[in-house]
Amino acid sequence: MKFVLALPIQHISLGKKHFVRWLWVISIPLILILLSLSFFNLLNQPLILFFFTLTISLLLTWLDIPLNALAVHIFSRQQQINTGSIRSAALFLAAIVGGGIMVLLHNQFGWQLPLILMAGFILIGLIPFGFLKISPLKPNVAALSSDLSLMKIKQDLKGFFAQPHALGWLALLILGFPFIGAVWLYLKPLLSDYGLSINHIALLVGVVGGIVGAISSIIAGQAVKKIGIDKTLLLYFSISILAIILLMIGLSLHLTTLWIITSALLVAAGMGGISALLFALTYLFTRTDTVATDYALQTTLFTLSRITVPILAGIVLDHFGQISMLSLLCLGVLTAFIICYLIRGRLNTQLSLT
DSSP, X not given: OHHHHHHHHHHSOOOTTHHHHHHHHHHHHHHHHHHHHHHSOOTTOHHHHHHHHHHHHHHHHHHHHHHHHHHHHHSOHHHHHHHHHHHHHHHHHHHHIIIIIHHHXXXXXXXXXXXXXXXXXXXXXXXXXXXXXXXXXXXXGGGOOOOOOHHHHHXXXXXXXXXXXXXXXXXXXXXXXXXXXXXXXXXXXXXXXXXXXXXXXXXXIIIIHHXXXXXXXXXXXXXXXXXXXXXXXXXXXXXXXXXXXXXXXXXXXXXXXXXXXXHHHHHHHHHHHHHHHHHHHHXXXXXXXXXXXXXXXXXXXXXXXXXXXXXXXXXXXHHHOHHHHHHHHHHHHHHHHHHHHHTHHHHHHHHTOO
């Protein structure tokens, strides 16, 4: 779906500030819908509410494409590592705001205020792009081809897979995140079964874990400068494997709460570093002449794996229990570690680091 949404962005030119204008084209309807919802109570009209919710989700998915395509055009390869770190950290912090602060505002002031604030945040975020100057050293985005034929789309896809090490990278992209991400997703029910209270779980996973993940994301970007992207990824895969093993031991033997909390925070740390580096590598494997479609192709595959693995993990959890599910997810992270080790030199080549 995301790849299809990328096609008009890639091939319908809106002038020199191509991606900036696409940001505005997508954001304005999104802001208007959020503001409209704040004035009408649709809780008793579920079909209309579902339609607007689906439209908002679609627009947010679409908005992601020109925003990250712009990052590829503006930032150098070295800067894209930091961009991946910042993006990952922002997602962790956004989860804290969305799942915490917005819920509190909703409970205190009603559902209108969060919607108005979200619309306002998007509008404020758009303003700096109006003053953005595209570097003349980058390709002129106004020269994008308007050819939307099937042949052109096939050429774009063929060109992506023709990149050196593209297949190895896609295997790593598909397998690198969803297993540790699924562990994080199931942490709340696992900790509930262990005996922690809802409030403690919300604080640990929703707040402290999010902060740890954000900090880990930033540290990952800095570590790349010291030891390279391949060794940094291997380090974070190792942390993730260790975290899952410790969690399995703690849950199976019903060890102390401190052991469980430490394991959970290690999961957050591993996930933060991995997500930061995979985001960065997504930028690095995006060609500047087909930036929108390359980015969308990678994120589509990433999203499909991120959706599929938790579903399969849930089936295993229901039929075989916690330890079986965690063992399977640990094997998945180990597989990603092996792939990363096999292509380790190629990742630094993509970054042009030695």
